[in-house]
Amino acid sequence: MEMIAVATFALVAGMVDDLRSRKIHNNLVLPLLILVFIANFYFRGFDGFLIGAGAMILALVATIPLFALGIWGGGDVKLFAVFALAVEPISMGYTLLYSFVWGAIFGLTRSALQRQLLTLVRNTYKLARRQPVQMNELQKIPFSFALLLGWFTQLTLLRVGGLL
Numbered sequence: 001m002e003m004i005a006v007a008t009f010a011l012v013a014g015m016v017d018d019l020r021s022r023k024i025h026n027n028l029v030l031p032l033l034i035l036v037f038i039a040n041f042y043f044r045g046f047d048g049f050l051i052g053a054g055a056m057i058l059a060l061v062a063t064i065p066l067f068a069l070g071i072w073g074g075g076d077v078k079l080f081a082v083f084a085l086a087v088e089p090i091s092m093g094y095t096l097l098y099s100f101v102w103g104a105i106f107g108l109t110r111s112a113l114q115r116q117l118l119t120l121v122r123n124t125y126k127l128a129r130r131q132p133v134q135m136n137e138l139q140k141i142p143f144s145f146a147l148l149l150g151w152f153t154q155l156t157l158l159r160v161g162g163l164l
Helices: 002-021 026-068 074-085 089-113 117-128 143-160
Strands: none
Touching (some): 002 026, 002 074, 002 143, 026 074, 026 089, 074 089, 089 117, 089 143
16 A cells, blocks of 8 residues: 555656656656665565566566657656556556556547647658658647556556456
């Protein structure tokens, strides 16, 4: 239960930084990493730390390609890795999956409100075909908010005993 609070704190802190400055800064991620590292040993012991480290490695394997493709920012990758250190691999995986759903909802909603759905469809098509897209044409959202909602979705579904 304590690591749930630590993981949630890490995502909330990253989201606040992201919403305020449109960037997740290293001077936030490093102290969060140290906090989660210490909390892991304190609340879960060495075995719990190894589970978290496994989740962190899986998170990096899953998200570094997203960074390389320009889909995620580097801060999102680092924040998610720190978060993964605080949870089990299965929770990390489902949180990532649910955050993609939330990110898609936010992206579609934002595009619709800005009357740019056609541009979104065109850019998605270009990216899928590996054609160049102007960076100023891409829909950028603070993905840390989608990560937090993905985590809340995972916690809710764990509580009610079901998964999507």
